[in-house]
Amino acid sequence: MGIFSKLKKGLKKTRDEGITAQIDEVMESYDKITDELFDELEEILIMGDVGMPTSERIIRDLKNKIENDRITSVKQVRETMKDIVSGIVWGGSYLRLRTKPSVILVIGVNGVGKTTTIGKLAMRLKSQNRKVILGAADTFRAAAIEQLQVWADRAEVDLIKHSEGADPAAVVYDTIQSGKARGADVIIIDTAGRLHNKKNLMDELNKISRVIERELPDASKEVLLVLDATTGQNAVNQAKDFKEAAGITGIVLTKLDGTARGGVVLAINNELDVPVKFVGVGEQIDDLQPFDADAFAAGLFDAKIPDDDKEITEFISNDNED
16 A cells, blocks of 8 residues: 555545545535635634644635636635645655664654654664664653563664663663664664653753764754644644754654544644654554655545555655755
């Protein structure tokens, strides 16, 4: 099953129960384009977790496009909205892992699927003949180390860990030294999702980042924020906090198949200016998919699956630009 098919399947709830179904219902109730139609469409977008700024932008662009192209058919409004969404959604930027070793720092609050994401990433990278080593720097949650060990065993990669309650920065240091000694291509580091308060969490992430910068100053680094799509606008708010503290380079949006709130992808793209790099559209190991903006927009509006629908296997940048 290719990326188009997987995203279309993952967006089924959004189409059947969320903004897509509601947009279709509104369209069917109008026989001409009116201000009331625009108002209803904007309300649907806002309620579908697209967010106020992004919803306003979509409707503004929609009005301009309809006026400029002299569109008079309500049926054409839907296709025009799809084109506008395609223009807003972006992502799919490859992971920039050009050095040996490169580092992926994975952050996010507890319960978003962070550990599962790390495991699936490790298995994807290993399938491309890259030597991976994991660092269990979430030392504050009782089961975090054990859960990461399960994934390390499943992916058949090394895991560097300390005891529960240990200094996360010390784990990161040891992981980096082990990665260098063992010739790792990629070091993936898990981090805590909750400490005593938000300030402590962000301070800990800053401390970890300083260790990475000191020990691997010239290494390629990705900071991936894992968000739960089912939390809607809360995911956007989390991303704003983490972006300010950790300088995130990409978003991994999990549980997209379990929510009617697929519109949150639009809010993330428009409000955060950070690419969505992977989406989770199921429980299977290959259901963590590199994000494709065109496939997302088409899947959201139930477009026909193309004949050339293919699995995306390469997700690492091969260019030499920073």
